[in-house]
Amino acid sequence: MADLETFRTETRAWLxxxxxxxxxxxxxxxxxxxxxxxxxxxxxxxxxLWLERMAAKGWTTPEWPTEYGGGGLSREEAKxxxxxxxxxxxxxxLSSFGIWMLGPxxxxxxxxxxxxxxxxxxxxxxxxxxxxYSEPGSGSDLASLxxxxxxxxxxxxxxxxxxxxxxxxKADWIFCLVRTDMAAPKHEGISFLLFDMASPGVSxxxxxxxxxxxxxxxTFFDDVKVPKEQLVGTLNKGWEIAKYLLTHERNSxxxxxxxxxxxxxxxxxxxxxxxxxxxxxxPLLRSDVAHLxxxxxxxxxxxxxxxxxxxxxxxxxxxxxxxxxxxxxLNKRRHEILMxxxxxxxLEWESERSDHGAAARAWLRxxxxxxxxxxxxxxxxxxxxxxxxxxxx
Amino acid sequence: MPLVLNDEQAMLRDSARSFxxxxxxIAYLRRLRDSHDETGFSRDLWKQFAEMGFAGILVPEAHGxxxxxxxxxxxxxxxxxxxxxxxxxxxxxxxxxxxxxxxGSDGQKAQYLPGIAAGEMIATLAADEGAKHRPAKTALAATxxxxxxxLTGAKTFVLDGHVADxxxxxxxxxxxPGDPAGITLFLVRPGAKGLTTERTxxxxxxxxxxxxxxxxxVDADAVLGDVDGGYALLEGALNVGRAAVAAELVGVGEExxxxxxxxxxxxxxxxxxIGEFQGLQHRSAHLFSELEVTKAAVLKALQVLDENADxxxxxxxxxxxxxxxxxxxxxQEAVQMHGGMGMTDEFDLGLFMKRARVGQELFGDAxxxxxRLARRNxx
Ligand SMILES: Cc1cc2nc3c(=O)[nH]c(=O)nc-3n(C[C@H](O)[C@H](O)[C@H](O)COP(=O)(O)OP(=O)(O)OC[C@H]3O[C@@H](n4cnc5c(N)ncnc54)[C@H](O)[C@@H]3O)c2cc1C
Numbered sequence: 139m140a141d142l143e144t145f146r147t148e149t150r151a152w153l154x155x156x157x158x159x160x161x162x163x164x165x166x167x168x169x170x171x172x173x174x175x176x177x178x179x180x181x182x183x184x185x186x187l188w189l190e191r192m193a194a195k196g197w198t199t200p201e202w203p204t205e206y207g208g209g210g211l212s213r214e215e216a217k218x219x220x221x222x223x224x225x226x227x228x229x230x231x232l233s234s235f236g237i238w239m240l241g242p243x244x245x246x247x248x249x250x251x252x253x254x255x256x257x258x259x260x261x262x263x264x265x266x267x268x269x270x271y272s273e274p275g276s277g278s279d280l281a282s283l284x285x286x287x288x289x290x291x292x293x294x295x296x297x298x299x300x301x302x303x304x305x306x307x308k309a310d311w312i313f314c315l316v317r318t319d320m321a322a323p324k325h326e327g328i329s330f331l332l333f334d335m336a337s338p339g340v341s342x343x344x345x346x347x348x349x350x351x352x353x354x355x356x357t358f359f360d361d362v363k364v365p366k367e368q369l370v371g372t373l374n375k376g377w378e379i380a381k382y383l384l385t386h387e388r389n390s391x392x393x394x395x396x397x398x399x400x401x402x403x404x405x406x407x408x409x410x411x412x413x414x415x416x417x418x419x420x421p422l423l424r425s426d427v428a429h430l431x432x433x434x435x436x437x438x439x440x441x442x443x444x445x446x447x448x449x450x451x452x453x454x455x456x457x458x459x460x461x462x463x464x465x466x467x468l469n470k471r472r473h474e475i476l477m478x479x480x481x482x483x484x485l486e487w488e489s490e491r492s493d494h495g496a497a498a499r500a501w502l503r504x505x506x507x508x509x510x511x512x513x514x515x516x517x518x519x520x521x522x523x524x525x526x527x528x529x530x531x
Numbered sequence: 532m533p534l535v536l537n538d539e540q541a542m543l544r545d546s547a548r549s550f551x552x553x554x555x556x557i558a559y560l561r562r563l564r565d566s567h568d569e570t571g572f573s574r575d576l577w578k579q580f581a582e583m584g585f586a587g588i589l590v591p592e593a594h595g596x597x598x599x600x601x602x603x604x605x606x607x608x609x610x611x612x613x614x615x616x617x618x619x620x621x622x623x624x625x626x627x628x629x630x631x632x633x634x635g636s637d638g639q640k641a642q643y644l645p646g647i648a649a650g651e652m653i654a655t656l657a658a659d660e661g662a663k664h665r666p667a668k669t670a671l672a673a674t675x676x677x678x679x680x681x682l683t684g685a686k687t688f689v690l691d692g693h694v695a696d697x698x699x700x701x702x703x704x705x706x707x708p709g710d711p712a713g714i715t716l717f718l719v720r721p722g723a724k725g726l727t728t729e730r731t732x733x734x735x736x737x738x739x740x741x742x743x744x745x746x747x748x749v750d751a752d753a754v755l756g757d758v759d760g761g762y763a764l765l766e767g768a769l770n771v772g773r774a775a776v777a778a779e780l781v782g783v784g785e786e787x788x789x790x791x792x793x794x795x796x797x798x799x800x801x802x803x804x805i806g807e808f809q810g811l812q813h814r815s816a817h818l819f820s821e822l823e824v825t826k827a828a829v830l831k832a833l834q835v836l837d838e839n840a841d842x843x844x845x846x847x848x849x850x851x852x853x854x855x856x857x858x859x860x861x862x863q864e865a866v867q868m869h870g871g872m873g874m875t876d877e878f879d880l881g882l883f884m885k886r887a888r889v890g891q892e893l894f895g896d897a898x899x900x901x902x903r904l905a906r907r908n909x910x
Contacts, residue, residue, distance in 0.1 A: 530807030
């Protein structure tokens with residue numbers, strides 16, 4: 139315990155000294171998020187410095203082992219780091235599919251060479267990854283995917299098309315599900331490949347979302363050659379890795395709402411004002427906000443508890459579906475209330491005043507939370523079948 | 532601190548679970564209800580609770596208790612929730628023990644706490660005055676008279692008030708209803724002249740009373756804590772009570788849910804188990820998620836009460852609000868998913884529904900706590 143207190147004091151001092159001032163304000167829009175990559179886009183020098191300093195300590199991935207560049211922290215230490223960052227208002231230094239999804243899968247299923255090759259660059263934010271799972275005909279029924287990889291001696295030859303590939307046009311590499319045995323039952327012919335998006339034969343086409351942005355793409359593979367050492371795990375056993383990775387994706391989507399944002403009651407108070415009793419001047423909205431904030435606090439604790447249970451191996455492997463379902467529905471509710479609090483101001487789409495419709499765009503973006511990473515209905519199916527063990531297919 | 536029970540707490544839970552399920556199963560509640568038992572709980576059984584240490588769980592060791600914390604009290608409350616056992620646990624072991632331990636003089640502690648821990652003294656907190664829980668609106672008047680005070684007014688929803696040997700009464704010594712300042716707590720014996728008690732049998736067959744004070748005289752040494760400054764002590768005790776009720780509601784909700792899951796796997800219609808219908812699967816999975824999120828908040832509230840009781844109000848409100856809503860959803864889904872069976876008195880689910888309703892109301896419902904959270908955050 140004394141050690142943890144020392145760690146807390148030292149961490150606080152380090153953050154005070156090293157977190158640039160502009161990295162201590164809430165993120166307002168997508169430019170505030172740092173994704174790294176071969177061609178990183180930094181909005182400010184603070185963003186660059188913050189990533190560099192955190193990566194040097196391995197604190198972009200606090201609990202990953204130090205031999206792969208991670209922070210090597212225990213869960214209790216990682217909680218302290220997160221708590222101190224929150225107390226100081228520090229932003230996350232790096233957002234990354236490599237951290238949220240691929241890294242945990244590589245740590246579990248990658249061979250030593252793959253771990254040494256790919257993990258450190260994820261920690262430092264040098265390579266930006268995208269996820270090639272969904273296909274036009276395979277969404278919720280992901281295991282029906284048809285993109286195929288043929289064995290050509292020293293490499294696999296990949297052909298097919300993915301869809302909804304987030305940031306495929308900006309990513310450097312892709313982790314991709316492919317079919318390597320066309321005859322086997324659908325779950326048993328899938329493999330997990332990694333390859334460079336700059337490989338000949340890869341092309342992307344952005345898709346515009348209702349939020350007016352195009353963060354995701356159609357991705358086409360036309361005779362793409364993938365070296366065999368870029369297969370993760372065993373051939374035809376990729377579904378297990380795919381599912382494991384999804385549990386991590388779900389955890390990261392659950393925490394989308396999070397504390398990095400301004401509390402809803404502050405946004406509402408700015409917009410609507412307080413009455414002479416100091417209460418939000420719209421009593422029914424006030425009630426909605428208060429009930430939402432109760433659920434947000436409780437949900438954050440539920441995530442913390444899940445981590446604590448996982449550490450003790452006391453958690454059901456499908457538990458991430460509970461958090462994914464709950465967190466994404468909660469974030470949608472948060473933005474419905476934010477829109478209501480903003481009234482007609484939050485409907486502006488183009489004005490500078492509205493930061494080009496930031497509120498409305500964010501609201502629309504949250505509608506994807508209960509679709510991406512497996513829909514809410516799919517999560518409920520998983521909870522019902524795997525955790526509650528209800529009967530039926 | 533990790534949001535899980537430590538080893539000792541898990542052992543306590545196991546022993547509380549087997550004790551409660553053996554000694555006070557649901558049949559115990561039914562027997563008391565159907566026989567119109569005068570006390571509404573068994574004093575002998577409460578003695579056994581005391582022998583297990585539960586009556587004195589929050590009483591300091593120096594006064595004969597176990598000297599444990601809110602987490603441990605919550606563990607016991609949750610197990611009581613699973614079998615709906617009527618006991619003076621909340622009134623005596625949680626509310627009164629907390630108020631006396633925190634606010635009592637050495638003499639007061641020595642006088643009352645050992646009896647509480649031994650299961651011999653039933654004590655309770657009399658806070659509510661109207662249909663809704665509004666402690667700051669305390670109006671029951673305490674006016675100075677000679678060396679003491681005279682109390683006039685009425686209290687409602689006083690848990691176990693019909694048999695309590697000691698009432699801890701929130702009264703107004705200054706200010707006006709609505710002011711937190713000006714509230715004082717008094718220790719009042721039920722035999723006092725001018726005090727009348729009416730037992731109010733509640734929907735859940737647990738025990739409460741209305742207590743009328745008609746110019747009841749008390750000495751100066753009946754004051755618990757500070758004159759005019761009792762609100763913090765009152766709130767402190769109520770917060771532990773709220774978290775304990777929240778834990779009890781987790782037990783109520785989980786038990787109702789477990790029974791429902793069993794039924795979904797056993798009842799057939801249209802040639803299928805009803806648990807095969809996706810409509811019911813999704814509702815069950817949603818309910819499970821609600822209960823899980825609530826469990827995290829409740830455990831956190833109990834932990835914070837032990838670490839930093841003064842900073843616990845917000846998380847206690849979160850826990851109490853959520854526990855009421857989640858248990859409420861659990862019992863409603865339970866009755867619905869059992870069909871006609873769920874509506875019969877012979878089947879136990881109705882008892883869970885009734886207790887959940889009472890638990891929601893006790894010490895502030897979800898709206899009370901949402902309002903409290905909003906105020907604390909200046910909106
Ligand atoms: C913003 C965003 C980003 C994304 N990023 C990526 C990415 O980077 N990489 C990637 O591979 N994919 C990505 N996806 C794709 C996402 O994983 C799929 O959209 C999702 O799995 C649903 O598939 P679908 O769109 O084909 O919908 P469908 O599967 O066709 O579902 C349509 C509706 O039917 C319901 N439904 C389907 N099956 C069942 C069932 N068994 N029971 C009950 N209801 C059912 C669904 O819940 C949904 O409501 C992204 C999606 C979004 C919206």
